[in-house]
Amino acid sequence: MTLEKKRILIAKPGLDGHDVGAKVIALALRDAGAEVIYTGLRRSPEQIVRIAVDEDVDMLGLSILSGSHKELARSVIAQLHAEEAGDIKVFVGGTIPDEDFDNLREAGVSGIFTSEMTIDSVIAEIERQLS
């Protein structure tokens, strides 16, 4: 398994309470051999960064359906850098309009996953970036 012993945090920041997508990705990552930590709903960027640091993850996936993806991603990435954990790759998944992609990439987001993509292509991209 290419994701063997890789540690990945799947986090739900902000106020939206839908985590079906987050759980589907978490299970697919587990099936690819990864150790997946799931935060549960409604975590603040501060809490997510602390969890990412304590768990020493290779990747942090933010699942956001609320529309606040630009603000939340920037906040998380800024705080990761403040904790000297800027090497942790940040991915964003959810309802992300095409016109926001450049903004997110500029903020330091390594991957953007939307509901139009297949699970297999998401996992393949994560494997590529973590290998």
Added chain:
Amino acid sequence: MHRLPRRQISRDLTRVANAPVSDVLEAIGDTDVPPAFRIGITGPPGGGKSTLINALVAERLGNSLETTLAVLAIDPASPVSGGAILGDRIRMDAIADLPGLFIRSLSSRGARNGLCDNVVDLLALLEGHGFSEILLETVGVGQSEVAVHEVVDTLVVIVPPDAGDSVQTMKSGILEMADIVVVTKGDQPGAQRMAADLAAVLRARAGREPPVIQTQSSGVGVAELSAAITAHHRWVTEQRPATLSREKRRIYHLKALIERQIHEALRSDQQIAQGTLSQSYDRLLANLRVT
């Protein structure tokens, strides 16, 4: 107020969790720090372990600025992919911001005893970082996974009221190792009866009968449990100091290291099963000496 070097501790844990035996000793380092008080929490899956730990940590850590507490929470690895979902944090949100707390989720990886590979090394590493207490949450257990008893000072076994027949298997197994028994979900029907049944079946061990405490997710019973844990620690310190001894821990640690070394030696030698039994055995011994 002190500040935990989170990034450092975290990286050290990853290093030790992934290290072969030959690298473990170097990774842990030779420290001479006083051992931490180790509390084990075990019980069947879905029994309320994570919820209870959430409340127990808040109770023990409180607003203290001096005490530091580490939680190691183990979840099972998938036998198919080797991956794992580590979901203990979902129920630990109330304690997420405590400054003196460090939580690490672990996959059981190859271990089949309710613990995980390298767990003794990880405990030693956390002691080296000066934590005053370490809480170890194990994979839900039944009859055979009693190893946790060997690595903690106080073992809390939780039983949910709806445990049903699984209690029968626990009676001759992990319950015999319990220092404290907790019936969780005390507001559910059957909790009272389960507590009474357990109190009737539990026998005194080393002159001490394990108390049965009922808790509820609202927090009822948690202060009582915390007091019972402290009381047990005091009892062991005064009455059974040998069980807390450095020697006992050292011997268990040595056993764990050598067992893993044997696994590594067996795995790395494709020809180990050829020839007679004594030839295989000599070959294994030779492999152990060179590694």
